[in-house]
Amino acid sequence: MSRFRRILRSRLALALGLPALTLPAFAVGACGGKTVIDPPISSGAGGATTAVGTTTASGQVGTSTTVSSSSGNSCTGTEGSAVLCLDGAPNPCPEGDPASQALVKQLQLACCVDPDRPSCFLLKELHCGPMAQSPEKCCYAVTTQIEGCAIPGRPLVVDGAVVTATAVCGDDAWCSEWMPDLSILDSAQRAQLAERWTADGLLEHASVASFSRMAIALMTFGAPPSLVDGCHRAARQEIGHARDAFALASVYAGEARGPGRLPLPANLPLPNSFETLAIETLREGCINEAIAAIDAAARLACATDPAVRAVLTRVAEEESEHAELAWRCLRWLLEQGDASVRRALDAELVNLKRHNGNDPETLSQIVVPCLESLLDTVTPAEPTAISQATPA
Numbered sequence: 376m377s378r379f380r381r382i383l384r385s386r387l388a389l390a391l392g393l394p395a396l397t398l399p400a401f402a403v404g405a406c407g408g409k410t411v412i413d414p415p416i417s418s419g420a421g422g423a424t425t426a427v428g429t430t431t432a433s434g435q436v437g438t439s440t441t442v443s444s445s446s447g448n449s450c451t452g453t454e455g456s457a458v459l460c461l462d463g464a465p466n467p468c469p470e471g472d473p474a475s476q477a478l479v480k481q482l483q484l485a486c487c488v489d490p491d492r493p494s495c496f497l498l499k500e501l502h503c504g505p506m507a508q509s510p511e512k513c514c515y516a517v518t519t520q521i522e523g524c525a526i527p528g529r530p531l532v533v534d535g536a537v538v539t540a541t542a543v544c545g546d547d548a549w550c551s552e553w554m555p556d557l558s559i560l561d562s563a564q565r566a567q568l569a570e571r572w573t574a575d576g577l578l579e580h581a582s583v584a585s586f587s588r589m590a591i592a593l594m595t596f597g598a599p600p601s602l603v604d605g606c607h608r609a610a611r612q613e614i615g616h617a618r619d620a621f622a623l624a625s626v627y628a629g630e631a632r633g634p635g636r637l638p639l640p641a642n643l644p645l646p647n648s649f650e651t652l653a654i655e656t657l658r659e660g661c662i663n664e665a666i667a668a669i670d671a672a673a674r675l676a677c678a679t680d681p682a683v684r685a686v687l688t689r690v691a692e693e694e695s696e697h698a699e700l701a702w703r704c705l706r707w708l709l710e711q712g713d714a715s716v717r718r719a720l721d722a723e724l725v726n727l728k729r730h731n732g733n734d735p736e737t738l739s740q741i742v743v744p745c746l747e748s749l750l751d752t753v754t755p756a757e758p759t760a761i762s763q764a765t766p767a
């Protein structure tokens with residue numbers, strides 16, 4: 376997954392015409408793990424701990440995770456105590472906060488939608504480690520918690536709120552032809568996957584309208600045809616994402632599912648300044664589409680069903696395209712807008728560095744360096760007819 380992140384960052388730099396970006400260190404303080412020492416779990420008087428079915432070298436975690444000890448404590452399941460081993464076995468194994476940070480990163484990359492692993496795992500607590508009985512593996516006793524991982528693609532935001540349609544049953548108009556394998560799933564797993572893919576479908580469906588509005592907004596500011604065309608192409612791709620998601624949701628649910636009417640106001644507000652459009656583009660496109668691409672790639676790395684893999688492969692590639700488009704739009708807005716655009720983006724950069732959000736690695740390794748480089752590269756423009764125009 377770090378490879379996908381590097382590739383995405385290179386693609387974005389290329390799309391922006393920027394030089395290769397330097398990789399910053401992982402943000403200190405981004406780790407949500409709490410480091411504590413828990414002697415009973417480590418080897419010694421409290422009883423030797425053995426790990427049966429620990430997390431794999433690829434960072435996958437899930438239902439097979441089991442920890443047992445000679446004292447009789449045993450935990451098997453999707454949540455609770457587990458042994459987590461770091462990829463690549465760094466030497467020496469990190470301890471304390473650096474270990475927590477490495478584990479948090481690895482768990483983020485293992486966020487999956489898969490018949491066996493339908494949710495994300497977050498690090499709740501690092502109990503102890505590296506464990507004495509497996510020094511070559513850098514393994515730790517941890518507690519994880521499950522958290523759903525929504526596709527954070529381009530949202531449709533109206534008056535500060537994310538808008539989606541409500542799901543309706545019995546209508547397969549928004550379903551493509553994908554047929555995931557149900558034979559290895561029980562009813563609870565099917566229901567969970569149906570809800571997850573329905574939620575994804577609704578967000579993808581709303582993204583269609585979000586790109587349509589972006590195209591109109593760009594036109595009100597005199598944007599070139601390449602950017603307007605990019606928005607229309609992205610909107611069509613989002614229709615495909617929505618149809619694929621509803622197809623999977625329908626099969627898992629055992630009934631057709633699709634979106635109802637999109638609840639939009641009669642007078643849909645549009646950004647009324649370069650500055651406003653630039654900030655929306657950064658937040659909804661540059662950040663969210665990058666997170667969406669990485670999320671899809673992480674889920675793809677864990678998925679085994681051919682239909683699910685096909686859907687996620689397409690989403691990962693096309694969300695990367697959408698992130699590229701957003702950065703190209705942002706560059707144009709910065710070039711064409713007045714000093715207020717730069718001031719707004721400078722302030723946003725400060726906020727991004729201060730608050731790491733729900734995907735600190737993407738922010739610190741992709742968004743912040745891209746934005747810094749863009750601000751360094753684009754020189755303030757003389758006022759033009761376009762920059763001084765205000766939409767009616």
Ligand SMILES: [Fe+2]
Nearest residue numbers: 528579613616
């Ligand atoms: Fe999408």
Ligand SMILES: [Fe+2]
Nearest residue numbers: 528529694697
């Ligand atoms: Fe997208």
